[in-house]
């Protein structure tokens with residue numbers, strides 16, 4: 001193995017990836033990397049191009065241009081795909097008459113994976129009893145867990161999950177968070193898509209945000225959150241800003257009666273105000289408003305609400321190359 005290959009092991013690399021359906025560009029010159037040992041949120045409003053990107057990564061559709069690789073290799077060239085990358089793209093594609101357990105057993109059999117692994121995964125995903133019932137009666141949350149179990153069958157290094165929190169109740173979301181954290185601590189590469197930043201903000205380490213098929217932001221969650229500060233309400237913002245400056249604390253005036261001091265030390269802010277003889281009407285820690293930021297970055301780009309490809313082109317999902325440019 002060359003050094004270059006070794007360092008790419010378990011890494012997802014998307015480079016100049018583009019997908020056109022007829023005259024409609026669903027994914028537009030997209031480039032980003034996803035690192036092992038981290039959970040990365042792949043975010044964007046409905047219709048942004050997340051699923052299309054994941055389908056190209058998993059070799060289900062061909063890119064118009066660019067590449068999507070796992071450990072430096074395209075999915076279709078992987079010798080043991082199930083052991084390299086596990087994916088749960090949709091939580092609905094189970095045979096309704098077959099039990100969850102049988103579904104996994106069929107998958108395991110065709111891939112040479114022992115049945116013991118099936119039971120191990122049903123335990124891990126918390127559905128050992130329900131997995132003996134017909135999948136047709138499963139709730140969305142159950143299907144999500146079964147999809148996750150299927151994705152993990154081959155103990156892959158890379159996990160790709162499309163909207164895995166969809167349909168999970170708050171307890172299920174908490175469970176998923178802990179489960180993914182555990183897997184990432186084992187060194188796995190985890191890419192999780194969502195159209196809600198709020199839904200994954202406590203789960204992910206890194207974010208890749210797209211809108212209209214294009215990258216709008218890639219980086220760590222900590223960077224996205226920015227520097228936390230202290231929100232202060234007072235009757236004399238200019239006076240308080242001056243007093244804080246003397247104490248080496250920068251601040252930004254919000255409006256006539258509030259400012260944000262660039263410190264998390266609320267006590268310091270209170271002491272500075274007291275020494276300056278200024279009244280304080282409110283003093284609270286201020287974290288970034290992620291919802292507002294996400295909206296700002298992707299504003300008005302929900303393409304599923306506007307005009308997209310003509311229905312005829314969408315019919316081409318099955319024979320999709322016809323719709324490809």
Ligand SMILES: Nc1ncnc2c1ncn2[C@@H]1O[C@H](COP(=O)(O)OP(=O)(O)OP(=O)(O)O)[C@@H](O)[C@H]1O
Nearest residue numbers: 021026046047048049050051052308309313314317
């Ligand atoms: N086979 C296809 N033919 C034509 N247009 C398509 C096809 N597949 C997807 N699209 C369009 O490409 C755009 C991106 O779709 P995609 O499903 O990748 O978005 P998404 O970010 O996953 O959205 P969501 O969160 O709603 O699943 C949408 O406008 C969609 O209608």
